[in-house]
Amino acid sequence: MRARPKILDFPPPRMEGDWWKDRILCGNALDILRAMPAASVHLAITSPPYNVGLDYDRHDDRRPYEEYLRWLAPFWAELKRVLVSGGRFALNVAPTSIKDFRPIHYDMAAQLRGLGFLMRTEILWYKQTMRRRTAWGSFRRPSNPHIVPSWEYVLVFSKDSWVLPGDKANADITGEEFIAFSDGFWPISPEKRGRQPFLDGLYPSRRGRKNPKKKKEGHPAPFPEELIYRLVKFYSWRGNVVLDPFGGTGTVAAVAARTGRHYVHLDLSKKYCEIAAARLGGGVSRRDGSPLAS
């Protein structure tokens, strides 16, 4: 079992050598990215707050739309700086709201292409959330019917070059996985607040009753591990550095560690950093019951 990583509050007392590598770094990701060396990351994967009013621990998720886009812009610039040439950025994002539709995936793609990122592709993460639909609009009438998005996107970019050099001994994707993942339609169920399996280890049931903290303390928007596993295996070599600047419960870090990559986990919230550290400590398990960081 892997030792529980220490959380480093930013700024740490010393920033020598690879102070940022295999770390849970707690603080404003923009400050941390600015302190990281250029060309140090091979793959960044993230899902920023979508500005839809979720109740994050430390982040205000409701601000005027233009201000929200302006807030994100410097993160993209710093991400580009810390990526190696050929490094990738996989951005999970979805259009927000049904009635007041905002194509934030178009706006973010425009921001990133404006910075000179090469857009490689878009993956359609089919979440199959139609079963829980309630917002029909004008049901059975064409006056104002609503499309309910049952999917999100993963927009994938490269810095400078399409090619990420690596040693073929460090290519660890199987032929079967490659064929499956190269079809850009990924049906994967979403993860839900309080349902992540590792939370059982953090908030165990008491006298046969579910611990209410599990739901309350859980994160409102965690990634499913399968989504991250596919991105990590498809877009990086074993031994690469994988970063999530809005790391939340540490899904990217946990999958990176499990697949033999280095991780860099950033989040503003001490609470989420604690969850990520416990998860990476390996005392908690994946959905199939096997230890996360083995």
Ligand SMILES: C[S@@+](CC[C@H](N)C(=O)[O-])C[C@H]1O[C@@H](n2cnc3c(N)ncnc32)[C@H](O)[C@@H]1O
């Ligand atoms: C959509 S969630 C990411 C969840 C994550 N993908 C997971 O699997 O748990 C966005 C995260 O961004 C964090 N955040 C918001 N503003 C931040 C900032 N300035 N610096 C670092 N993290 C920030 C929030 O605390 C939140 O955990």
